[in-house]
Amino acid sequence: MHACHEHALCVEEALTAADRICDERELRFTDLRRRVLSLIWENHGSSKAYDIMEKLGDDFSAKPPTVYRTLDFLQDNGLVHKINSLNAYVGCSHPLKHQDCFFLICSCCNEVQECCASHIADTLRDMANKNKFSPRHMTLEIEGECQDCLKKN
């Protein structure tokens, strides 16, 4: 389910935000990086590295290392997330405060919704601490069905 009426705007916004972030951090938002981020955003669901590679086509020398390096850059700077349970990547919908988020993955329409809820992150941190564990990074991915798909079926 995508709430946006015209997805091109989402893509534009994401690219603009990325521009600004890279500018602030003195990072180079190169053509390749912009293109990959754009491709990821154009997709309502998650994107696989090798699919991105194909879409890059002739414009860039699109071989695995190129794609994975670019994905690493985008991940390191909070612009995309990797969905471990899918081996796929999604654009981050709020890259400036992208911690403690989790993902709702509809296995019917394949859309991925990113959610942030600090109280959940807090609960999880508490739990970890009770288990004498010092958490650094959380992977929280919930697979299921979105409302639209439930209605349809």
Place this chain on the structure above:
Amino acid sequence: MHACHEHALCVEEALTAADRICDERELRFTDLRRRVLSLIWENHGSSKAYDIMEKLGDDFSAKPPTVYRTLDFLQDNGLVHKINSLNAYVGCSHPLKHQDCFFLICSCCNEVQECCASHIADTLRDMANKNKFSPRHMTLEIEGECQDCLKKN
């Protein structure tokens, strides 16, 4: 950090539990399945499919499909879990009520602690529902450092 003083006992217990579960469900706990589960349990951390394959060695015709099919069987019956962020497998420490669990993964000693906390699962379900999402399966993996490793460093 492993709490068990003699890990062989853990392995034994796990195999006995698996025996019972398979018996109850009229599943065949074959030599291969038993051996793979044992190998996984013998490892304090998580086990990679190809490592398991090597350890199976000559006793079984150890090729990828054999291993992955066996892992599938064990997963389907709640005897092992896959850790998506590691592409690795751990034994389930309470296979009869193995839902709603999460994992604390120490990236220093590589041990994986399985935790169950129904209130966390409830919180997550609530959150999903508020987002109009019907959850089916959750992946919750927390990477960090366990107390022992923190002390050491």
Place this chain on the structure above:
DNA sequence: TGAATAATGTTATAGTATAACATAATAATT
């Protein structure tokens, strides 16, 4: 015993990711 089912063996290949080194582009220094 023989047919049906389930498990395992086997070959091949698909899919995901990184190492190592070469070249090109950009930034900093002179």
Place this chain on the structure above:
DNA sequence: AATTATTATGTTATACTATAACATTATTCA
């Protein structure tokens, strides 16, 4: 502006993870 240093990208090769498709063996059940 030319030189050097740094960062980014290109290139080749290969490692790692997983499954498809079909053959054979073992077990169950009629």
